[in-house]
Amino acid sequence: MGWLDEISWNADGLIPVIAQDATDGRVLMMAWMSRGTLETTQSTGEAVYWSRSRQRPWHKGESSGNVQRVRDIVLDCDGDTLVLLVEQVGGVACHTGRRSCFYRTLADSGWQVTDTVQRDPAEMYGGTTHE
Amino acid sequence: MGWLDEISWNADGLIPVIAQDATDGRVLMMAWMSRGTLETTQSTGEAVYWSRSRQRPWHKGESSGNVQRVRDIVLDCDGDTLVLLVEQVGGVACHTGRRSCFYRTLADSGWQVTDTVQRDPAEMYGGTTHE
Structure with a gap:
């Protein structure tokens, strides 16, 4: 996967990802992806981040249902930050x-x-801890 | 400055900052601020980042003239990322x-x-290294 090699991963092997609403440009959140979760995001079309606190992949919306369908993945000039539309x-x-x-x-x-x-939030997560 | 104390600075004392065009929502860049540069940004109304490569404040546009006039500073739920409109x-x-x-x-x-x-870029920076 040559496109993954063009990314400048940080010392922890992660890249910051800005999730932006494709419909009106509202910035929704900032999170991190590893090489593996970015590859999964690209192949499945749904955002999968790397949870730094839990040290495991985090499929956004896995408990709330509020998944993010990916329209575009955009890399910056330095290759060290992504925007996800x-x-x-x-x-x-x-x-x-x-x-x-x-x-x-x-x-x-x-x-x-x-x-x-x-x-x-209580209804969103049904008593589980938030994602 | 109590508002600065509500920010969760990372291990290097920095916070990632997403600069977004206030007119149409285009995400322009992502950079970092220290406590000092964020305070300067707020008081002067122009974006001043912390250059991690040069380890000094970086007044965006200092060589190109392309400064960023700050309309709003918005903090996220975890207090560890900013959006600058x-x-x-x-x-x-x-x-x-x-x-x-x-x-x-x-x-x-x-x-x-x-x-x-x-x-x-050559005309923007007049032969100096880019900011």
Whole structure:
């Protein structure tokens, strides 16, 4: 897989991946992929990240159902960051039940929550720990 | 500065920052900020990153003139990644003279260049090394 060899993996063998909604460009989340999970993402068409905390592949949406269907995989000039253009199934990427993980905007008074919860996390995960 | 204390800095004291065009949502680049450069970014309203290769602050556009005027600073759920909504002066974020650093899209044949060069890098940097 020559295209995987053109990536500059970091010291842990990972690359940061920015998931962006293909429909309107909203940045949904940032996570990491290993060589193996990127290959799986490409071949299956659904985003599979590498969970650094659990040290194992993490099929996004495996517990919530909110999988990400991949439209495009885009590499940057240095070859060390990816943008993943996705269709976010269920419209919710964040484990808090919000559309995007980026929901706190800096104001004079500090970080202010600027996005609403779309879906109850307890219902999303049915009592399991969040993905 | 309490808002800076709410950020989960990595082991190197840095946070990844996704610069996104405020006008149409195009992801322009990903870079890193230290506590000091984030504070400067917030107080001056222009993006100042931390150059990991040169180990010093990097005022984006310092040699090319293509500064980024900051509209919003948005933190994610884990507090370990930022989105910077910016107005990209000159319309070019990448040192290759392209609008975005993300210009190689994965196709069956491998990475394909999908963005055109807007500005000659030699003219942008006047013979100096790129920023």
